[in-house]
Amino acid sequence: MAEITYRDALNAAMCQEMDRDDSVFLMGEEVAEYDGAYKVSRGMLDRYGDRRVVDSPISELGFTGLCVGAAMTGLRPICEFMTFNFSFLAIDQVINSAAKMMYMTNGQVPVPIVFRGPTGAALQLSAQHSQACETWYVHAPGVKLVTPATPADAKGLLAAAIRDDDPVAVMEGELLYNVRGEVPDEEYVIPLGVADLKRSGDDVSIVTHGKMVHVALQAARTLARDGIEADVLDLRSIRPLDVDAILETVARTNRVVYLEEGWPFAGVGAQIVSLIQDEGFDDLDAPVVRVTQADVPMPYAKNLEQLAKPGVKAVVEACRKVLYLPAGGR
Amino acid sequence: MAEITYRDALNAAMCQEMDRDDSVFLMGEEVAEYDGAYKVSRGMLDRYGDRRVVDSPISELGFTGLCVGAAMTGLRPICEFMTFNFSFLAIDQVINSAAKMMYMTNGQVPVPIVFRGPTGAALQLSAQHSQACETWYVHAPGVKLVTPATPADAKGLLAAAIRDDDPVAVMEGELLYNVRGEVPDEEYVIPLGVADLKRSGDDVSIVTHGKMVHVALQAARTLARDGIEADVLDLRSIRPLDVDAILETVARTNRVVYLEEGWPFAGVGAQIVSLIQDEGFDDLDAPVVRVTQADVPMPYAKNLEQLAKPGVKAVVEACRKVLYLPAGGR
Amino acid sequence: MTQATRETETGVNGDAAAVATKGGPGAGSGLRGFSRDDLHGLLADMLLYRRFEEKAEEAYAIGKIGGFCHLHIGQEGLAAGAIKPLRADDLVITAYREHTQALAKGITPRAAMAELYGRSGGCSGGRGGSMHLFDTSLGFYGGHGIVGGQIPLGAGLAWAIRYRGGDQVCVCFMGDAAVNQGSFLESLNMSAVWQLPVIYVVENNGYGMGTAFSRVSVTDMEARSGAYGIPAHTVDGQDVLETYRFFEELAGQVRAGAGPQFVNALTYRFRGHSMSDPVSGTYRSRAEVERHVEEQDPITILRDRMMDADLLTQEELEAVDAEARAASEDAADFADASPPPDPSTLYDHVYAEINEHGRLFLDGRGKGPAAGAGGPAAPGFGGGDHG
Amino acid sequence: MTQATRETETGVNGDAAAVATKGGPGAGSGLRGFSRDDLHGLLADMLLYRRFEEKAEEAYAIGKIGGFCHLHIGQEGLAAGAIKPLRADDLVITAYREHTQALAKGITPRAAMAELYGRSGGCSGGRGGSMHLFDTSLGFYGGHGIVGGQIPLGAGLAWAIRYRGGDQVCVCFMGDAAVNQGSFLESLNMSAVWQLPVIYVVENNGYGMGTAFSRVSVTDMEARSGAYGIPAHTVDGQDVLETYRFFEELAGQVRAGAGPQFVNALTYRFRGHSMSDPVSGTYRSRAEVERHVEEQDPITILRDRMMDADLLTQEELEAVDAEARAASEDAADFADASPPPDPSTLYDHVYAEINEHGRLFLDGRGKGPAAGAGGPAAPGFGGGDHG
Ligand SMILES: Cc1ncc(C[n+]2csc(CCOP(=O)(O)OP(=O)(O)O)c2C)c(N)n1
Ligand SMILES: Cc1ncc(C[n+]2csc(CCOP(=O)(O)OP(=O)(O)O)c2C)c(N)n1
Ligand SMILES: [Mg+2]
Numbered sequence A, B: 001m002a003e004i005t006y007r008d009a010l011n012a013a014m015c016q017e018m019d020r021d022d023s024v025f026l027m028g029e030e031v032a033e034y035d036g037a038y039k040v041s042r043g044m045l046d047r048y049g050d051r052r053v054v055d056s057p058i059s060e061l062g063f064t065g066l067c068v069g070a071a072m073t074g075l076r077p078i079c080e081f082m083t084f085n086f087s088f089l090a091i092d093q094v095i096n097s098a099a100k101m102m103y104m105t106n107g108q109v110p111v112p113i114v115f116r117g118p119t120g121a122a123l124q125l126s127a128q129h130s131q132a133c134e135t136w137y138v139h140a141p142g143v144k145l146v147t148p149a150t151p152a153d154a155k156g157l158l159a160a161a162i163r164d165d166d167p168v169a170v171m172e173g174e175l176l177y178n179v180r181g182e183v184p185d186e187e188y189v190i191p192l193g194v195a196d197l198k199r200s201g202d203d204v205s206i207v208t209h210g211k212m213v214h215v216a217l218q219a220a221r222t223l224a225r226d227g228i229e230a231d232v233l234d235l236r237s238i239r240p241l242d243v244d245a246i247l248e249t250v251a252r253t254n255r256v257v258y259l260e261e262g263w264p265f266a267g268v269g270a271q272i273v274s275l276i277q278d279e280g281f282d283d284l285d286a287p288v289v290r291v292t293q294a295d296v297p298m299p300y301a302k303n304l305e306q307l308a309k310p311g312v313k314a315v316v317e318a319c320r321k322v323l324y325l326p327a328g329g330r
Numbered sequence C, D: 001m002t003q004a005t006r007e008t009e010t011g012v013n014g015d016a017a018a019v020a021t022k023g024g025p026g027a028g029s030g031l032r033g034f035s036r037d038d039l040h041g042l043l044a045d046m047l048l049y050r051r052f053e054e055k056a057e058e059a060y061a062i063g064k065i066g067g068f069c070h071l072h073i074g075q076e077g078l079a080a081g082a083i084k085p086l087r088a089d090d091l092v093i094t095a096y097r098e099h100t101q102a103l104a105k106g107i108t109p110r111a112a113m114a115e116l117y118g119r120s121g122g123c124s125g126g127r128g129g130s131m132h133l134f135d136t137s138l139g140f141y142g143g144h145g146i147v148g149g150q151i152p153l154g155a156g157l158a159w160a161i162r163y164r165g166g167d168q169v170c171v172c173f174m175g176d177a178a179v180n181q182g183s184f185l186e187s188l189n190m191s192a193v194w195q196l197p198v199i200y201v202v203e204n205n206g207y208g209m210g211t212a213f214s215r216v217s218v219t220d221m222e223a224r225s226g227a228y229g230i231p232a233h234t235v236d237g238q239d240v241l242e243t244y245r246f247f248e249e250l251a252g253q254v255r256a257g258a259g260p261q262f263v264n265a266l267t268y269r270f271r272g273h274s275m276s277d278p279v280s281g282t283y284r285s286r287a288e289v290e291r292h293v294e295e296q297d298p299i300t301i302l303r304d305r306m307m308d309a310d311l312l313t314q315e316e317l318e319a320v321d322a323e324a325r326a327a328s329e330d331a332a333d334f335a336d337a338s339p340p341p342d343p344s345t346l347y348d349h350v351y352a353e354i355n356e357h358g359r360l361f362l363d364g365r366g367k368g369p370a371a372g373a374g375g376p377a378a379p380g381f382g383g384g385d386h387g
């Protein structure tokens, strides 16, 4: 067990799977000679050669479709988007080819592909480069979505995604790449669909995913100073969704905040609220409160960007609200 | 006031606005010489000439971007997607250009464009041609979305959308084009953001939009035979959303079914449930029940397609459920 | 007819660059290189395609087939001529006007017709329909409905061939209108950069729905691939023999490493764009269609040549046609008798894996862990009666 | 310098088709046609661009500028040479490496620098940042961050010109890597079909981030537009005079109805792709960069020529440089003093209209009808302290 970065954990997962299985290859912009725009694939060209680590032209629709086509023959492409912001150009191939192929071929043509790259905002990248893309990838059935928050999860979930026979989107975070954590050296996978209680406390549940897990944990620490103990449930996987884990925390604390980086309208949180009201209605002592990005495109100016992003203070206030405590915790 | 089809009402709206304003033009595949794939633009080439009614190549990304560019100079393009299924190829221009432009230019560059065409399933068009696209257009702030259900609404809402200074998606229904209804002959617009109570009854609220309004009305008639009177609230506009009208019906019946044609995960209905639990929590006597397309790509086979689509029976059962009545209404 | 059973003389020059100017209607129209059996085989193939689609047309008219249905009638020379010379393990991918291409690659009339009927015996289990015929065990990769969507997928099939070190070839068909999709640029460019074993074939029937190619392009089709350094060829798709010879040679070159190729295959659609589009209309005159049916029918062209060369008698023709009709009838009977998909399979095959953890479907069915297969549809969705 | 003030002799042939072979480094490199004032003007322009960006570099290093910041240093000849000959009402649209193009089209150093600083005095109010400079009153249409995204927008600007019957020209810049986006095909094709008044200019600096063009294309840049029948031209972007003459002539032709044009403008980027990318690295050697800085600096090239022709003294050079530095300092001071955007404007300009009905924003703020402007942010969003 070594302490490594989230970036290196992703790298380790790709190498682990490429060592096991020659049908796995990595394609994307700058993934080979440049070692990846965010250096996630550092050293992989040297290790696997340009047959398996491939720089693509800036042709998102094309190389995504090419990877889907390759997957239709049983290869296991890892299709890297420099960021998911650019995958809008490719989304037709994600939805109309990858997501629907198995179904419309009656199971003949699985598409074992991984789409990965950072989602959501980094720092001051402005409107076109700061979008949390989860909703676009989960609304349609046929694609799975995982959102690792820690280095250990990054390695285990990406490895599982690569082995999975379905299209899996793995959404990372540019601001997570340097996060360090203990990661087992040995080969392992974390099954998709298993949420992880990153912290437990009986007073209130903060349910969240991806980068926001860290904000939730910080908020939980802040709340603890006022004697409020929060569950922090990291969904890790949005499709499949660990409904049992969600209902369990709801049943235990009766008060829920959903925290996500993306926009509110038809966001992941809307679905979670809908699920809880459907299956955990009687367990709720207060309406679920959602904390999301402000419903605006991401502004560039530092002060506006800070305002637009969901932060610790907002989470703390939301927790106090579902506890019917006055605003203004520390 | 004449009884005309939904198709002709859309045509009337476009003509009304093109007569008023030379900056309005129509572009899309087959809109001119062919009179539109679904004949919505019948006669418009003759009437306005090929400067203003323009057949495009099959280049969704390109002609959408071209229309957005034209709108950036103050023209008012009506950009027709033969169906919204094909707009996945263009969604980068919808989200990254149209939706964000005003914001990132600090209000300098409004984008007064209309995207229109049919959304959702017709009959046996299979997975790639049967998608309800609402979520993709409302998740990001910056675009408005209207979903007219009747000929009169079609004329008034499309006209309003064309006059609107923001990008507005107008989602129609292939199966609606032949629906007939009374439509005022004179010039009028229906403001965006005003829901319409298509039927009123105090026992249960069926909230819905677009094509599903007709399914809701039929379900309401079925329920009435058992003495159950349903409100049918047609949202008409998803962004802006008539929150007051939703809360009003919730407060009156205390029991709500959300019916939509699309998929459940992060669908419009999820957002409506989230809104109601947030602002109408205490008015609910039962959890809101959602009726949606089955969470599968649309199958071709007639029997499977019928199973996958949300239908009258499902709505009736959902209404009985929120009324805590036993299943099995007529 | 296989490559092995017939003489190898062809009308195509061995040099990929040199073939760029080859072909055009009428070129290489002789029977040379084809045995009597070869010719009878191609005639039988094309007649089967024609009768099969006529049967589909009939079935559509009486509501046995639904949705969109795009007939290939008039373009059969290209299905036979481009696909028959391929090896069984070569790969074919195409758009939604693909019935005859599916037959050419080996999907049985029964499996194809049952798919059109939306029955469980269909080659996509009835879930795909007319636009989504698939049998990957035969190297037939569909049947895609988004114009241009299959082009990068085709590049991906070719990528997979190269990745595995195979010597197959991928043939990727598209309509003339599809070359205006951005996916065309991106796919051709990548194919050139990586020298993929792929032949892009434009079935140039002159129209995308109601739009003549000349209204959406100022250049000729041949100009489109040079931007990526991919050789362009033109072939007369109504001449099945020329087409056959041409593709046999070209596939061999690509197999040997010639890199990606672009073929402008001239053809004509004898029916409307789909079942709802009249045969002639605002965009093309009745006279134009009639002239093509008269002069450019690939079946008539081959038949006449064979008769002229005393390689076909009227009786033989009638026999082979009767066989084609019988096979089409049989296909329709089979389709009719084939049960619709089991309703309990509604949720099958959305995902390949039955997930042990978490829930894959979020529409309230199955409150336990998601069952990927065989679970009954939620009662709430059993009542679909709208439309 | 305007068209009117200088002699009109140019190095560009009057016939659009004929210019397809024109240019290339070294062609038309004389001073002919430029008055002393013209030359001093171009030199001052380019020096301003250089000093402005050096200032931005400094400001980035100390955290005054955030996010992505792509410098144009080394490519200034193209900004001045392609934009300065345009009319004030001509339209320019480009990608994210656009600071100098914005200055060339008339955005003040103050408004540009304040935008980089994210301040309310910025030309996009501080909401856009380095990648999204806009001033449409000056005909500058941004500043776009999605590679290739501006190409169809540029076609749309040209469409609007034609629609209104204007005689302006739209110049649409892109990087060399952007020609591999499908939007390139679609936009060029439509521009050709509709004969739009647009000049597509590839700023061919040889690399898209770390990828040499030759690694993602088997053809030369000039090959890319012929597929759509659009004439291709090559110009040496490091030679501002050649570039100026060339664009002056070409814009005139397009204004007169010559239809869309494609220009391969050869240039070189002296800095890394963005601030986080080292100047040289795995994809290009230090020696390569140094050689270009030495031999291909557009400012040095013009300066030397002017000095050789006794049109510039060392003192004059220093004076004009001092002015450029002063303007850049002033811009930075202005930016520093400009207040950040008012937090209460967070929700402004998402929508153009303040809606009277319904709610536009669904994040729980304002339970009444949505206010499009000026409403305070929801308390829940005031605490953003993550990152
Ligand atoms: C992306 C997309 N846009 C539009 C359509 C609707 N559509 C289906 S076929 C077709 C015409 C295609 O013409 P062509 O490529 O020439 O093929 P053909 O039908 O002639 O075989 C159109 C516009 C579609 N299916 N996909
Ligand atoms: C669609 C898309 N894909 C990827 C990126 C990331 N990216 C930004 S700039 C760039 C390289 C572009 O190179 P080029 O077009 O040559 O322009 P240059 O930077 O050389 O000016 C890339 C890959 C992006 N912004 N948009
Ligand atoms: Mg065609």
Ligand SMILES: [Mg+2]
Pocket: D175, D176, D177, D203, D204, D205, D206, D207, D208, D209
């Ligand atoms: Mg470049």
